[in-house]
Every structure is written in structure tokens, then in C-alpha cells.
Amino acid sequence: CRSRPAGQRQRTGMVVLARIKEQSRLSLGNYGRPRMTGELKELGLNAGHRRVGRLMRENGIRVERSRKYKVTAIARQAIATQSAERGGSNPAFNIAPDLLNRNFSADKPNQKWAGDISYVWTREGWLYLAVILDLHSRRVIGWALSNRMKRDLAIRALKMAVALRQPPKGCIHHTDRGSQYCSHDYQKLLRQHGFRVSMSGKGNCYDNSAVETFFKTIKAELIWRRSWPTRRDAEMAIFQYINGFYNPRRRHSALGWKSPVAFERKVA
Numbered sequence: 001c002r003s004r005p006a007g008q009r010q011r012t013g014m015v016v017l018a019r020i021k022e023q024s025r026l027s028l029g030n031y032g033r034p035r036m037t038g039e040l041k042e043l044g045l046n047a048g049h050r051r052v053g054r055l056m057r058e059n060g061i062r063v064e065r066s067r068k069y070k071v072t073a074i075a076r077q078a079i080a081t082q083s084a085e086r087g088g089s090n091p092a093f094n095i096a097p098d099l100l101n102r103n104f105s106a107d108k109p110n111q112k113w114a115g116d117i118s119y120v121w122t123r124e125g126w127l128y129l130a131v132i133l134d135l136h137s138r139r140v141i142g143w144a145l146s147n148r149m150k151r152d153l154a155i156r157a158l159k160m161a162v163a164l165r166q167p168p169k170g171c172i173h174h175t176d177r178g179s180q181y182c183s184h185d186y187q188k189l190l191r192q193h194g195f196r197v198s199m200s201g202k203g204n205c206y207d208n209s210a211v212e213t214f215f216k217t218i219k220a221e222l223i224w225r226r227s228w229p230t231r232r233d234a235e236m237a238i239f240q241y242i243n244g245f246y247n248p249r250r251r252h253s254a255l256g257w258k259s260p261v262a263f264e265r266k267v268a
Contacts, residue, residue, distance in 0.1 A: 016040065016047045017055050024061050031251075032063045038257035094187065099198035100174050104210040106136040109264055110167040113141070113195075114174045115157065115181070116211040117149060118219075120238075122228040129238060130157040130180075133211055134165070136267075138252060139260035140214070140242050141165055145235050154180040155189060162193055169194030176200045176208055218246070 023031060023039045031039065033053040040047050047055075056062065106112045112135040120127045128149045132142035142161025146153045161167075173195040175181040181199070190197055200207030222241045228234040248261045255263040 013055065016045055016051070017059060019043060019045060020052065020055055020061060021059075024056075029063065034253070035251045035257060038251050095177055095182065096197040096199040098174075098201060098207055099172050099196060100207070102207060102209070104135050106134075108267060109134050109136045110165055110171050111136060112172045112174065113161065113167070114208060114211045115142075115154065116175060116208055116215070117154065117178065117180065118215040119149070120223050120228065120234050122231050122234050124229075124231050127228075127231045127234050128153055129215075130154045131211065131214065132157050132161040133214060134260075135210055137255065137260040137263045138210065138214065139247055139264065143238075143242060145231075145238065147231060149180070151180040151183040151186055154178075155186055158186070158189060167193065167195070170196055172196045172198050174198040174200070174208065176205075177202060218242075 019040055020036060023036060033049055033056065036056065037047065037049050037052045040052065100112065100114075104112070104114070113132055114135055115130065115132045117128055117130045120129060125147060126149075128146050130144045130146075130153045131140050133139065134141050141164050142157040142159070144153050144156035144160065146156075171194070173190055175198075177199050180186060187197070205212055218238070218241060222237060223234075228237075247259070249259050251257045251259055252263075258266065
């Protein structure tokens, strides 16, 4: 009789472990104990933090630590020209005030958007990534990739976000003062859709830290884990990361351990 409860615990442990292995694979090795526990509860498994941590530890399931690849001499030369391509703000352009004042929270979707551009080194050269985030859920609602950091890159990301969300007039659109965002074409597009334009203070990365956090996350969880032979390789991986993991699956502590998509669904 005493063997039955033990057998049941063993069977339950096997089910929990199988789910842990599955979720570790689906999360690209990014889930530690807190996120893993939340994922299991979502699946209907009542496993506590300690049990999940023990099963992960005993079976060698751990968060994959990123390793930033050593920058080559060619990459250093490209970095030297990268800031020139990005371009600073031009006094001739209209510079908007900072409407967010480092308040990156929003009560509902389409109240506050934030955008920025970052870069990925491949053996073919730089690949630039422009994104637009909805600050309510940190969901990536627009993005674009290119081998050149021109205003068309930022415009394509914005157009994708607008097409997906159809934001109401008065939505705040926040970026830095880069020439792509200050350009006539970009500002014209913002006016057409009734955005309230907001910009960071000059050279202050903390004024747009929500998007900076996203870039740190994707680099730690994807970009820095391997080298990229071609831009196409990196493009496909970034697309899969955003569409297949970050938006629909990745749990955020600030969202009550929910993914951006699940958080928005809960609010709706």
C-alpha cells in the first residue's frame, strides 16, 4: 500500500520533468526556475519552485549563458563608421520634447509606443534592426531589418506597427533624436496618423530604456550565443525569436510572469 503514493509521485515527477524539458526547448534555453514554474502552472501542473529547481538541477537543465563574441578588426572598423551612418540630430529638424519623462508604463495598448535601432554583426557586415514596442506589454509590434541604417528602415518598422494596430490619435511615439526619426518623411508619417511625438534628451540612453532593455534581451538570448555567417541567417533567427518566442511565449516579471501577448489578452 505504501508503494502506491511513491509510485504516483514518481509518475507525476516524470510528467513534470518531461514538460520542463519541452519548455526549456521551446524557450531556447532561456527559462530559469521562476519562468519555468509559471509555464508549468499555465499548463495545469502544480509544481512549486523548489521541486522545479531540483528537477532542473538533477537533470542538467539550466539557462544558457550568453557569450559576447570577440569583435574582429573588421568589425571594429565597421563600428567606427556605424555612428556616422546613424547620424545625430540636426538643428534644422524639429526636435520634440520628452513626453514620457522615463515613465514607460501604460494602462492599455496603443497609449505609448517606443522605437529604436540596434545592430548585429555578421561575417557579411552589419545588419540593422529597427523596432517599435507597445509600452503597455513590451510587445514588439513593428520591426524591420536592413544592411543600411537609413530612414527607410525606421519607416518600414513604423508602417508595420501602424498596419497591425491602427492606433488612435494621440498615441505617444517616443524615440531618440537620431536622423532617421527626425527626418521629414518619418515626421510626416507620424503627423498623418495623429501621433504625439516624444524624443529622448540628447545622448541620454536612459530616456528610452524600455527599448534598450529589449535589445539587451535579444542579444543575450539569441545574438551573442553564436556567430552569424550571413545576414540572412541572422534575419531568419530574429524573425523566429520575435514571432515564435518573445511576443507569444517569453514571460516577463514586470507583466506578472506573462508573455506580452497573454498580458494584452488578459487586459482585453
